[in-house]
Amino acid sequence: MRCKTARNMISEALGGTLGPNQAEKLERHLSSCAECRGLREDFRMIVRDAGRLEIPAPSDRVWQGIKTRMDETRQKALAKARPVIREKRPLFGLPLFSPAYRFVAVGFLAVAVVAAGVVFSLRGFRSGAPTALDKSMNTTLAKLEEAQRYYKLALKALDEAIAAQKGDLDPRIEQAFLKNREAVEASVAVCEETVAGRPSNIDVRNLLLSAYQEKLDLLNDLMAAKKTSLKRAAGPIL
């Protein structure tokens, strides 16, 4: 047995908790190790002297502290077992959530809603809204939106046709087309953004249609140019 193991077993032996086999092994080690024997003697003296000491009684303050902690623990346990009904704090001194005040608040709200409804309905009745002009403008805006849709469909169809088209352009011409296309598409984007911000403005919508038309014309020109290029590549007709 090693000394380290033996030292750990010494305190157990003095406490009477060491098993018989372990005790025998320990005795065998102690019989041949003076150091460990010396350690056992020291432990024995400490235990003997400690047994002679008087145990002081805890002070009143200690008992009070123990009692307070016990009360707190009991209260927490009680709180978990049953829900706590919190009392609502009043607002500006008024009992805000009392039934009577709730009732009054709802009454005021109802009166306010009806009053607002009467005011706005009188405005509407007085004006006879929607007027013929309003209806006409709504129809015009709807027609403009329809025109926008047609343009978008047309542009999409042209784009697809150009993509599928055979024929290569002179690189300089192609470059010029690309530049023009970028400029036109930037113009379309600005117009679309403006329309999104001011959807009821007819002038702005007209500008957008003009921008679409420019793009359409450009794509048509591109298609025609590619076609011409393809014919030239095919050679003259004999």
Add this chain to the structure above:
Amino acid sequence: MINSSMNRIAVMILALAVFTTGVCLGFSGKTPRERYEEKFDKTVSLASDGRVQIRNLSGLIKVESWARNEVKISAVKISRAGSQDRAKSNAALVIISVRESGNTLDIETQYPQTHNLFRRDDSINISVDYQLFIPEKASIKVNSMSGDVDVRKIGGFADIHMTSGDLTVSQAGNGLQVKVISGTVRIDDVKGDITLRAVSGSVIVDRVRGSLDVDNTSGRVELRGVSEADTVRAKSLSGGISYEGKINPRGRYSFDVHSGTIEVVLPSDSAFELDAETFSGGIETDFAVQVLGKVSRNELHGTVNGGGASLDLKTFSGNIRIRKSR
């Protein structure tokens, strides 16, 4: 127990309030019952070749010429409101302004600008219908937001801008410029060149002696009885183009449709050079074409009756038909 019944009553009161408000708002959408009309008449001197300008927000505009060097303005303010008194007081707020400046007469319907919580600008339901008689050679400029425009028997140039409404022009002696966003355009018996831009609605042009330049975004273009034209150009994004009548042997005719059919009906002795192209559609012709170049389903180039006028027909998606008139 007492709390929950009070809660129920409170919810019922609130629901009743919302219901009442909804009913009020629903009734507010009804057209007001009372209508008030107020007439306006004024006659102003103007040179025979003077210029008349009219701007109107809502209402009909009719223009006709007469033999006097005067402009007669007859207008009717039509006011609608919940009561007669209200309709009458609203009518008084709309002013018909007539201003002379040199050789120009300016007529304008002026609406009030108010910012009262209980009365907004558009709370006034008023339209003004005009009937103008102008000197025979006077030119007319019309600017209308909403309402039909009818221009007849005028000798001067007509410049017409409309946002919404139908346009009729008949017997105009010195050409037209037209911009219409939404509405049908009918032009009949016009001498002089016509430039027309439309966004939505059909365009029907009949008996024009002059060149034509027509652009329509979504709607058909019908051209009939066009003569003495150096150029006839028509374009439609969505909606077909039809042309019926003679062609000027030195004229240039160009019809371009993105989505729709082109139909051209010509006298059988018409002579022209044909360039017809369609991306996805077919080409039919009653005329014998002396073909130049390649013949394909989508293209036809050649001359008819020895050539003469230039006929350029193009569609992206649609057919091209060239017929002989009966």
